[in-house]
Amino acid sequence: MRKSLLIPFPIIALVVLCFTISADEGMYPLTELGKLNLKAKGLKIDVKEIYNPDGTSLVQAICQVGMGNSGGTGEFVSADGLILTNHHIAFPAVTAASTPEKDYLKNGFTAFTREEEILARDYTCRIIESMRDVTGEVMAGILQDMPPVERAESIREKMNAIAREEEKRREGVSCEVSEMFPARSYVLFTYRVIRDVRLVYVPPLGVGNFGGETDNWVWPRHTADFSFLRAYVAPDGSPAPYAKENVPFKSKRFIRVSRKGVREGDFVMILGYPGRTYRHKTSHFLRIQEEFQLPILSRRYDWMISVMERAGEGDRARQLKFADDIKSYANATKNYKGKMQGLKRLRLVAEREKEERDLQAFIDADPGRKAKYGTVLDNIGGVYERYRHTLMQELVHTFLGRNRLLTMAVVLLRAAGDTDRLAREHGKQQLARIFDETDIPVETSFLARSLVEIADLSPDQRFVTTVDVPASSVRNREEQVAEQITADLAGGIFTEREKLLSAVNLSRENLKTAGGTLLRIAEDYLRAGEEIRKRRLAREGELNRLESALLEVKMLWKKQ
Helix, strand or coil, rough: CECCCCCCCCEEEEEEEEEECCCCEEEEEEEHHHHHCHHHHHCCHHHHCCCCCCCCCCCEEEEEEEECCCCCCEEEECCEEEEECHHHHHHHHHHCEEEEEHHHHHHCCEEECCCHCCCCCCEEEECCCCCEHHHHHHHHHCCCCHHHHHHHHHHEEEEHHHHHHHHCCCEEEEEEEEEEECCCCEEEEEEECHHHHHEECCCCCHHHHCCCCCCCCCCCCCCCEEEEEEEEEEECCCCCCCCCCCCCCCCCCCCCCCCCCCCCCCCCCEEECCCCCCCCHHHHHHHHHHHHHHHHHHHHHHHHHHHHHHCCCCCCCHHHHHHHHHHHHHHHHHHHHHHHHHCCCCHHHHHHHHHHHHHHHHHHHHHHHHHHHCCCHHHHHHHHHHHHHHHCCCCCCCCCCCCCCHHHHHHHHHCCCCHHHHHHHHHHHHHHHHHHHHHHHHHHHHHHHHHHHCCCCCCHCCCHHHHCCCCCCCCCCCHHHHHHHHHCCCCCCCEEEHHHHHHHCCHHHHHHHHHHHHHHHHHHHHHHHHHHHHHHHHHHHHHHHHHHHHHHHHHHHHHH
């Protein structure tokens, strides 16, 4: 019988998925492996073979591959930089390389020689080089009674400062500090970043995405969800942008695929980048997820997918333009629906509430504990109650920020207002890229829905007032708003590439005239964003203090 175990941590994690000794589960940072009795669970190799801070280990065979920091796990499977990863990780790269005439997404891509390998545009490969506990440095001077915003900003500033200082000290690396546990554990991660990643093999869409999302996030899978990439470096071994003279990266370790397979009851571990864990979150957080956030996001993404699919019917060029977004949203909504199903089936909110009642009884049983921790759970509940009242505003603001039309307006506002010539040129490059990715009718539909949702917020939370949204009793409200936007955009700077790029050189006053309604929406969006940012910081600061205390008392409770 297999027992499941999940062990998240924000940057790189070890996940033990099945063993027969016990039903322990959770995600553990690599730095914690030495404290676990993994041999008793069935591990047959020395734990230092997995992670060795003083030498080479399997960690050097694991990488994060994709666009920026948003990629997923890959593993080196040859001495010449060959990376095995998921089909959905390679999906954006093969989509970007595809055209209706050379449809690599549909038909697959195979490089029979290294010369035939093609650039995975904007991809990087990050390999962890070191980890260092910096909890003392981050928390130095952070007081319990600090105002929440000040506390959150101070912690973030220290985390960023530590990372930037390490980057200055070491050439060719990227650093970041991650919070393992609120106010209790912070780790500095240092990565070697490879900037030349190429496509080697991607299966046809009907194989790599067989059945769409039907079996995604579930087991067993019938999809051949794999692809091969290759990492390249300069001839001297240093990271370098794409160049013909670059050579395959020589990883310190690479993994060989076993042909023996696995048997029932085998000990299994996953080393990779699964994101984060919510296992220590309270029932208040879980209830918001189950009743509000997950359903809202799932419905929105389903609708966006349907809009793009209808718009792309019979037009392969538009289908390719939408393919990456559709894949991303479909992956997310399948995940969210699975979470909702799991929350309901396991009655997890009720189970967590029972656990919290037992914990509260433990706290109340001792005067010292009660004085220190007695109101922690209630105070966390208060934070989430306030969040529930502003949740829809924050979600709509996020949806608005992902709209490509609005993003062009925001980039233009910032670039045109910058006196630095290089900054304006960078703004032009951003605008050109976004314009080429934008399908104006589809983005107009998305924008119209967000504007209707904003109009339906309570008066104190509405943050866009520059568009005439019909009353809620009027039919086809979104269509009417979309027609207004379309009419306002017609012949303007956002519908013609050269006009848009030239607008970077306009004065702020002339830009406001040329930008029309979209630019005014962007100004409203930015103003609201600053208010939401401060509110989120306050929430983050409060939860940082409260959740640290919660973890502390839970550890006492579990040890009794």
